[in-house]
Amino acid sequence: MSDSLERLYLAVLAARNLDPATSRTARLFQRGPSKMAKKLAEEAIEVVIDAVNGDSEAVIRESADLLYNLTVLWASAGVRPEDVWREMTRREDMLGIAEKLPKSAMKLPKVASPRVAARRPIVALENRTARKRH
Ligand SMILES: N=c1c2ncn([C@@H]3O[C@H](COP(=O)(O)OP(=O)(O)OP(=O)(O)O)[C@@H](O)[C@H]3O)c2ncn1[C@@H]1O[C@H](COP(=O)(O)O)[C@@H](O)[C@H]1O
Known part of the structure; x- marks a missing residue:
């Protein structure tokens, strides 16, 4: 798991200065930490709703989105996976x-x-x- 997150973190770092028109990550960096935090919180809520509803496939998909948004917030905050x-x-x-x-x-x-x-x-x-x- 840590390998996947480290690869994702590096991909996020590589994308942060791309064109915001084509990169979701660059768009999040352009919008700043508040927008990143909002996206992370939204994904967390989606995970818990899916878990409460017993939809484990959706929990898996939303967890992947949640981890993506978490790595974006880490990168913005200067926090490294290690x-x-x-x-x-x-x-x-x-x-x-x-x-x-x-x-x-x-x-x-x-x-x-x-x-x-x-x-x-x-x-x-x-x-x-x-x-x-x-
Ligand atoms: N791993 C991810 C990843 N996981 C999830 N997501 C995106 O995050 C979205 C989740 O947000 P939502 O459910 O709100 O989707 P949405 O409503 O369509 O999107 P919004 O316009 O509301 O943000 C998913 O639909 C995915 O598009 C990701 N976007 C990018 N990455 C990786 O990040 C790197 C940089 O990619 P770019 O951002 O495209 O440059 C690449 O390695 C990508 O694979």
Whole structure:
């Protein structure tokens, strides 16, 4: 999946300065981040409607549109796919460590190594901070 998204991201970068009359991507860049955000949100809504209706073929098609519009917004925001993969790997590593801890260690952090036991609360704190920013 990451390979396809990386190829799509490169295609978006290559298209951003093409003629807006012929390139949808160039047109989105011409219109700016607000238009990109609107398109992304519209595609997300289409995906959830199709999922609720049980139309899995439409979910697949709209998901591809959603990912295209997400890569356009990444490119506009100066975010690279590898930046997102790095964050996903960081979370995977962190949650993987937390999941291996016995439940009693989660309640009583002093029993486990303080460095490891302290990680789960950090996840909650980070999530809460991120939500406040939006
Ligand atoms: N992967 C995509 C891609 N996925 C989805 N889409 C477009 O995004 C549209 C989804 O938006 P809508 O459903 O709103 O379609 P619409 O209502 O017809 O379109 P709007 O005029 O409302 O935007 C789809 O119809 C596709 O045309 C894409 N457009 C471009 N790409 C790739 O982006 C690269 C650059 O292409 P150009 O933008 O054509 O230069 C190429 O590699 C393309 O393959």
